[in-house]
Amino acid sequence: HKGSTVFSGIQPTGVAHLGNYLGALRAWGQVSASTPGQFDNAIFSVVDMHALTVPPPPDKLREYKRTAAALIIACGVNPENCIVYVQSEVPGHAELCWILSCFSDFGYLNRMTQWKSKMNLNASSSVTDDAAVQSLRLGLFAYPVLQAADVLLYKATHVPVGEDQVQHLELTRHIGKRFNSAYDTDVFPLPKVLLTPTPRVMSLRDPAKKMSKSDPAEYSRIMINDPPEVVRAKIKRAVTDGDKSVTYDPANRPGVANLIDMVAGLQGRTPEGVEKDVKQLSGHAELKDFVADVISTELRPVREQFEILTTDPEYLESLLRRGAERAADIAQATLKDVKKTVGI
Ligand code: ADP
Numbered sequence: 001h002k003g004s005t006v007f008s009g010i011q012p013t014g015v016a017h018l019g020n021y022l023g024a025l026r027a028w029g030q031v032s033a034s035t036p037g038q039f040d041n042a043i044f045s046v047v048d049m050h051a052l053t054v055p056p057p058p059d060k061l062r063e064y065k066r067t068a069a070a071l072i073i074a075c076g077v078n079p080e081n082c083i084v085y086v087q088s089e090v091p092g093h094a095e096l097c098w099i100l101s102c103f104s105d106f107g108y109l110n111r112m113t114q115w116k117s118k119m120n121l122n123a124s125s126s127v128t129d130d131a132a133v134q135s136l137r138l139g140l141f142a143y144p145v146l147q148a149a150d151v152l153l154y155k156a157t158h159v160p161v162g163e164d165q166v167q168h169l170e171l172t173r174h175i176g177k178r179f180n181s182a183y184d185t186d187v188f189p190l191p192k193v194l195l196t197p198t199p200r201v202m203s204l205r206d207p208a209k210k211m212s213k214s215d216p217a218e219y220s221r222i223m224i225n226d227p228p229e230v231v232r233a234k235i236k237r238a239v240t241d242g243d244k245s246v247t248y249d250p251a252n253r254p255g256v257a258n259l260i261d262m263v264a265g266l267q268g269r270t271p272e273g274v275e276k277d278v279k280q281l282s283g284h285a286e287l288k289d290f291v292a293d294v295i296s297t298e299l300r301p302v303r304e305q306f307e308i309l310t311t312d313p314e315y316l317e318s319l320l321r322r323g324a325e326r327a328a329d330i331a332q333a334t335l336k337d338v339k340k341t342v343g344i
């Protein structure tokens with residue numbers, strides 16, 4: 001892809017988990033390995049300003065930021081050929097967000113589902129018809145505009161995301177197109193989705209919910225840096241069902257299917273292929289031992305890299321400082337174009 005720039009981000013709202021790894025971070029490592037080559041530039045951001053939409057305690061946020069950055073690098077993103085940085089260190093995100101908010105319709109944002117799910121409202125809720133939205137914060141509602149600014153600030157052409165983010169990338173394209181046609185320019189290339197082809201990893205305590213950093217119960221998820229004994233204990237506790245056999249049946253047996261999906265995702269196989277291997281196991285205890293072993297084995301290189309990075313916080317800081325400088329250079333150039341275009 002000539003002239004291509006990949007951009008993606010992760011929120012430092014907790015320690016990244018197996019869902020983040022299979023749905024995002026592993027693919028970022030693969031992008032890094034083909035940059036330059038398949039892609040010209042790749043930029044990966046720890047999006048701490050997004051984390052403020054549901055604000056964590058400040059000390060936690062500071063800690064999660066460093067952890068997220070270390071995990072991005074541990075997952076194979078090479079800070080020599082990619083830019084890795086923390087969003088709030090580049091002021092251009094907030095500046096462009098304001099300008100783009102002047103091109104964003106309330107009606108479109110009203111259709112986005114994320115603010116509704118974060119407020120535990122159903123998908124048909126609207127800012128005009130539901131009393132609960134009286135407490136909806138502007139930042140949470142406008143979050144997808146900041147996301148559009150993140151992507152457009154670097155004139156990104158490709159954005160690796162999971163299924164749940166496709167809606168937001170559509171909005172990014174909509175805003176970019178709106179801006180371009182308002183001024184008859186092509187300042188913003190319209191970014192394409194690089195869909196990460198992995199099934200959603202579900203919560204270990206409730207296979208009807210996605211595995212998420214924001215679940216207060218830590219045993220609901222496998223952290224990417226969990227040591228093998230912790231992985232084993234969490235998987236042992238995972239909710240399955242009363243049928244002792246081992247079959248892959250996502251609709252009727254979501255807990256067992258989730259365990260098989262994790263193995264399939266980690267090993268790059270089909271769930272049906274994994275099912276053939278695990279079918280002869282005598283029950284859920286044996287299945288869980290097997291799954292825990294696969295997780296710990298597959299994540300070992302990431303865990304080891306992460307350990308190395310966390311023993312040298314100053315080195316990590318220096319990588320992030322350098323990343324922010326490189327990001328800010330690109331951001332400045334885009335903002336110069338944008339400001340000239342709009343006349344400010
Ligand atoms: P979280 O919901 O855990 O806070 P983020 O919103 O920071 O995660 O998402 C970062 C990336 O990880 C996104 O690209 C998202 O699609 C992916 N992701 C998050 N949770 C999962 C999951 N349970 N399964 C697969 N991918 C996921």
Ligand code: NA
Nearest residue numbers: 011212213214
């Ligand atoms: Na999220």
